[in-house]
Amino acid sequence: MKNCKELLAENKDWIEETFEKIDNKMSEVTKRPRAPFRPQSWTAGFWGATNVLLYEKTKNEDYLKSAKENEEKMDEALFDFESLYHDVGFMWHILSGALYRITGDEKSKNRNLLAASSLASRFVLGGNFIRAWNDASSKGWPQRPVTNWTIIDCMMNLPILYWASEHIGDDRFKRIGMAHADNAIRTHLRADGSVHHCVEHDRETGDAVETFGGQGIAVGSSWSRGQAWAIYGFALSYLHTKEARYLDAAKQVANYFIACCCDDWLPRIDFRAPSEPVYYDTSAGCCAACGMIEIAKALAEDEGGVYMHAAIKILRAIAERFGDFDPATDAMILGGSVRYPVPGKYPLEQSGVHQHIIYSDFFFTEAILKLLGSEFNPW
Numbered sequence: 251m252k253n254c255k256e257l258l259a260e261n262k263d264w265i266e267e268t269f270e271k272i273d274n275k276m277s278e279v280t281k282r283p284r285a286p287f288r289p290q291s292w293t294a295g296f297w298g299a300t301n302v303l304l305y306e307k308t309k310n311e312d313y314l315k316s317a318k319e320n321e322e323k324m325d326e327a328l329f330d331f332e333s334l335y336h337d338v339g340f341m342w343h344i345l346s347g348a349l350y351r352i353t354g355d356e357k358s359k360n361r362n363l364l365a366a367s368s369l370a371s372r373f374v375l376g377g378n379f380i381r382a383w384n385d386a387s388s389k390g391w392p393q394r395p396v397t398n399w400t401i402i403d404c405m406m407n408l409p410i411l412y413w414a415s416e417h418i419g420d421d422r423f424k425r426i427g428m429a430h431a432d433n434a435i436r437t438h439l440r441a442d443g444s445v446h447h448c449v450e451h452d453r454e455t456g457d458a459v460e461t462f463g464g465q466g467i468a469v470g471s472s473w474s475r476g477q478a479w480a481i482y483g484f485a486l487s488y489l490h491t492k493e494a495r496y497l498d499a500a501k502q503v504a505n506y507f508i509a510c511c512c513d514d515w516l517p518r519i520d521f522r523a524p525s526e527p528v529y530y531d532t533s534a535g536c537c538a539a540c541g542m543i544e545i546a547k548a549l550a551e552d553e554g555g556v557y558m559h560a561a562i563k564i565l566r567a568i569a570e571r572f573g574d575f576d577p578a579t580d581a582m583i584l585g586g587s588v589r590y591p592v593p594g595k596y597p598l599e600q601s602g603v604h605q606h607i608i609y610s611d612f613f614f615t616e617a618i619l620k621l622l623g624s625e626f627n628p629w
């Protein structure tokens with residue numbers, strides 16, 4: 251296996267050309283009016299967050315303007331307490347948190363601290379986990395209380411807690427993030443390196459009481475975006491805390507992910523679904539690649555090559571098959587999927603299969619910037 255340095259040198263031209271294509275496209279897209287969006291959605295910040303990444307790299311003021319517009323519209327959600335749930339890291343940390351770190355804007359800082367406080371308030375003492383949702387019926391999911399549920403996606407929300415602790419100089423937020431991450435190692439991570447999407451816990455011990463398939467095909471399946479949330483999420487917990495157990499967990503899930511997609515490097519929506527029909531999810535690949543690059547950077551040059559190799563393979567496969575770098579269209583990375591369709595339960599036409607989803611664009615851009623050597627991590 252080639253080491254990281256050799257792989258980066260070998261792919262240098264492709265990486266640079268791909269970033270040029272991203273900037274060429276997005277600098278046009280960002281000038282066009284943006285379609286209305288629901289500020290309460292967990293995806294509401296990704297457009298602005300992509301603009302923040304591009305502004306940090308290029309200093310093109312159009313990106314900054316667009317990011318700030320996105321951020322301001324989301325204040326409606328920040329002051330709608332009952333609509334807030336655990337996804338505030340996705341919503342604010344990579345937008346307001348990242349903007350604060352780049353521009354020093356005090357309003358952005360306060361938005362991020364408020365979001366972190368709301369996440370910390372979801373922590374269940376005793377069980378040592380962060381409650382995910384307020385009410386799952388709004389999602390058309392099981393009509394049962396979700397009081398003691400966690401979902402693996404929450405691993406991506408923990409960096410806002412680590413950042414808040416560092417910012418205010420009090421580790422109370424960080425302790426909550428680490429307690430949740432430790433519980434996720436115990437209850438979400440399976441022995442084979444895959445992870446459950448949803449877990450219901452015993453409120454006092456935190457033990458898993460029952461697991462759910464969530465956006466995957468069935469209970470016990472392996473939803474690829476959930477695997478990606480775990481890879482990058484555990485890697486981020488490692489980056490913020492330097493605790494080796496989080497890097498080990500990230501490596502375990504990455505090893506499993508690589509084994510499941512190394513035929514064509516295009517992740518299916520669920521790694522335990524039948525081979526036909528083929529349903530891809532590019533968002534899983536782009537996020538997993540970000541995590542793999544961070545794992546590679548955290549390891550010694552030679553060991554890291556395994557993860558760098560996989561990340562580049564995934565990104566190249568996605569760009570070739572699903573990349574649209576034409577500045578005339580808005581969508582960049584196609585082939586994203588919201589969930590696995592299940593006949594009679596989640597019809598294909600309502601499952602959001604093979605569409606443009608904004609976080610594929612975000613994680614693809616983030617991954618290419620990492621390969622270019624950017625030291626700015628929005629998480």
Ligand code: GLY
Nearest residue numbers: 292403465475588
């Ligand atoms: N966080 C929800 C999803 O990944 O679809």
